[in-house]
Amino acid sequence: MNYLCGVLALNDFSFEFAGRYLFKNASWHIKPNEKIGLVGLNGTGKSTLLRLISGDWIFESGFAQYGYRRLCARCCVEWQG
Numbered sequence: 001m002n003y004l005c006g007v008l009a010l011n012d013f014s015f016e017f018a019g020r021y022l023f024k025n026a027s028w029h030i031k032p033n034e035k036i037g038l039v040g041l042n043g044t045g046k047s048t049l050l051r052l053i054s055g056d057w058i059f060e061s062g063f064a065q066y067g068y069r070r071l072c073a074r075c076c077v078e079w080q081g
Contacts, residue, residue: 007032008053013062015045015052022048025062 008030015023022045051057064071
């Protein structure tokens with residue numbers, strides 16, 4: 001299965017905070033030249049999502065892929081592939 005999807009791909013990721021899932025088995029793909037906005041009510045996980053994408057926090061499951069750079073959940077391992 002090829003998950004490469006351009007600029008950013010978050011695949012089947014989950015993140016739990018304070019005993020509650022903010023994201024569960026979610027996927028999000030940003031393609032080249034695509035414009036996006038991150039909008040939501042307070043406490044819905046906007047900043048958390050950015051921290052997960054930046055690598056400050058670690059996914060419970062799934063992985064993030066930036067072009068050819070892939071970061072796995074929980075293992076904190078990067079590879080070129």
